[in-house]
Amino acid sequence: MSIQTLLRIATGLVAACAFTGVFAADIGQIKVAKGQVSVERGGQVMPATAGMRLQASDVVKTGADGSVGITMTDNSLLSAGPGSVLALNTYAFDTTTYQGKFDATLKQGTLAVVSGKIAKQSPEAMTVRTPSTILGVRGTEFVISAEPVTQQ
Amino acid sequence: MKSLIGACAAAALLAACAQTRDTIVLLPEKDGRQTAVIVHNAGKEVTLDQPYAGAKTGARDVNGYQSSPGDVQTAFGRALAAQPPRPVSFQLYFIEGSDVFTDETKRVVDQIFAEIANRPAPDVVVVGHTDRVGSDQSNDALSLRRAELVRRELMSRGIANENIQASGRGEREPLVPTADNVSEPRNRRVEIIVR
Numbered sequence: 001m002s003i004q005t006l007l008r009i010a011t012g013l014v015a016a017c018a019f020t021g022v023f024a025a026d027i028g029q030i031k032v033a034k035g036q037v038s039v040e041r042g043g044q045v046m047p048a049t050a051g052m053r054l055q056a057s058d059v060v061k062t063g064a065d066g067s068v069g070i071t072m073t074d075n076s077l078l079s080a081g082p083g084s085v086l087a088l089n090t091y092a093f094d095t096t097t098y099q100g101k102f103d104a105t106l107k108q109g110t111l112a113v114v115s116g117k118i119a120k121q122s123p124e125a126m127t128v129r130t131p132s133t134i135l136g137v138r139g140t141e142f143v144i145s146a147e148p149v150t151q152q
Numbered sequence: 153m154k155s156l157i158g159a160c161a162a163a164a165l166l167a168a169c170a171q172t173r174d175t176i177v178l179l180p181e182k183d184g185r186q187t188a189v190i191v192h193n194a195g196k197e198v199t200l201d202q203p204y205a206g207a208k209t210g211a212r213d214v215n216g217y218q219s220s221p222g223d224v225q226t227a228f229g230r231a232l233a234a235q236p237p238r239p240v241s242f243q244l245y246f247i248e249g250s251d252v253f254t255d256e257t258k259r260v261v262d263q264i265f266a267e268i269a270n271r272p273a274p275d276v277v278v279v280g281h282t283d284r285v286g287s288d289q290s291n292d293a294l295s296l297r298r299a300e301l302v303r304r305e306l307m308s309r310g311i312a313n314e315n316i317q318a319s320g321r322g323e324r325e326p327l328v329p330t331a332d333n334v335s336e337p338r339n340r341r342v343e344i345i346v347r
Contacts (some may be wrong), residue, residue, distance in 0.1 A: 017282040031236035031273050031347075051273035067234035071347050073277075073317070075239045081230035095279075095319035096292070108172065110231040112179075114238075131171035133209055140187035141179040142200070143228040146172040149211075 026053040027091040028072035032079070037064030042117030060086045062109065074100060074124075084109025095120055105129040110145045113137070170194070170211050175227065177219040239277075239347035240267055243327070244338045248285075251301045253296075254337075256265040265309065267346045272329045276311060276346055280320040282332045283339035284332045287323060293324060296320030 010019050028144035030052045031036070037048040040059040046145065048060065062068050062084045069079040074093045080091075085107040095098035100118035102125065111128075119126040119139045126137040170193075178189050180203035181240040188201040193214040198207045206219035225232070242264050244257045268274045278298030282291040306316055326339040 006210060029275060032234045032270075051162060066310060067230050069236040070210055071239070071267040071275075075345070075347065077236050077238070079231050079234040079236065080247055081228065081234070084231075086229045095317070097324070098157070104226050112228055112231040130174045133172075133174045133176070133178065133191060136190035138188040138190070138193070139185075140189055141181060142189045143175075143177050143179065143224060143231065143316070145175045145227060147174070148172050 006113070012013075012071065017073040023059055025055070026073065027056055027058075027088065027093070027125040027129035028054045028070050028076075028078075030060075030068060031071050032067070032069030035066035035082070037068045038063075054088060056088060056091045058088050060084075060088070062075050072102070072116060074098070074102070074118045075131045076102065076114075076118065078104070079112045080106075080108035084111065088112060097121075103129070104142055105131070108146050109129060110143065112141075112143045114140055114141045135151045168255055172209075174209040175206065176200065177204060177224055177228075179203065179224070186249060222264070228262050232298065236347070237271055242344045242346070244342045244344065245337060246298055246342070247285075248335060248337070248340060251298050252273075261305075264344055264346060268311070270345065274346060275315040276306060276344060278306070278316060278318040279343045279345070280318070281325055281327075281339060281341050281343065282323050283324045283326065283334065283336040284330055285335050286333075292322040293321045294320075298340075298342050 014053050016123055023054055028140055029052055031047055033048055033050050038061050039046050039048045039052065042054065058084065060080065062080055067081050068081055071077055087107060088106040089105055090103040098117045098121040102118045113128060115126055119137050123138050128135045128137060128144065164255050176189060176191050178200040180186050184221040185256055188199055191207045191214060193209045194212050196214050198216050200207060204219045206217045207214055208217060245254045246252060246258060247254060278299045280295035284296045299320055303316050303318040303346065307313055327335050328338045330336050
């Protein structure tokens with residue numbers, strides 16, 4: 001078999017896996033969903049319920065009556081109140097070494113955070129942002145709110 | 153309106169116009185551990201390292217303040233009420249160099265299933281550990297074998313495969329620190345985290 005044929009097969013396999021989502025690793029799971037909660041993934045908006053698995057780049061939104069609680073695979077806990085938009089920008093977690101990277105943005109709303117194994121292993125590895133602020137997380141529990149400034 | 157946006161765009165070239173007004177409050181740690189959050193905003197830095205230490209951001213500045221449990225409950229009550237239950241950890245112990253459970257461990261398994269039954273959308277993490285007898289490589293393999301054994305046991309008792317993750321930490325995380333090549337029963341274990 002030629003190298004070209006092998007490459008074509010490999011490319012086809014990668015494409016097939018990407019299509020069926022085989023390689024999309026779970027980064028966390030919605031444990032609590034009250035009121036209206038949705039997840040935006042690759043341009044599609046899906047209603048979210050408890051048990052739903054999350055992936056890197058997902059954006060979790062709550063309605064005016066909604067709230068959501070998420071447990072990440074490193075045991076970080078994130079929970080958002082009504083009218084919140086939370087983007088899970090970057091997430092990686094090695095279950096053998098506990099090395100990883102976690103970056104999330106609260107675009108608006110309220111968020112409670114309990115950091116997990118990623119921040120415990122490497123204090124620089126977890127950041128939580130708003131459009132205006134960057135938080136360095138040194139293994140901890142905190143709350144953050146972001147209120148959009150309206151221009152008139 | 154145009155002039156305001158123009159002013160903002162011009163200001164953005166110098167220093168970003170704040171898009172949000174933010175409030176950050178450090179909460180006390182349950183075990184009293186020293187922790188901190190470092191707030192970076194508008195080129196300034198505020199470190200929050202005491203319980204209920206807070207920071208508020210303005211158009212182009214950030215200031216520290218002292219918050220309180222009542223203030224936090226008023227502003228963040230709904231977010232805190234949605235917090236998932238804390239993950240709970242159990243230890244299962246093995247006979248040396250083997251993947252055979254000790255007798256006391258069989259009782260812990262019942263507690264684990266009670267915890268699983270009490271949680272919304274539960275999932276289970278199975279992490280294998282070894283003591284420091286043997287090479288790193290063989291311990292990585294042994295720790296994963298122990299974790300996989302427990303995963304199969306949990307599956308045989310009705311937990312879906314998709315709700316169990318198994319991994320091996322080898323000898324990286326001893327419960328009892330020892331010198332290399334010391335046999336230590338408390339380190340030959342599998343940790344089960346229910347979350």
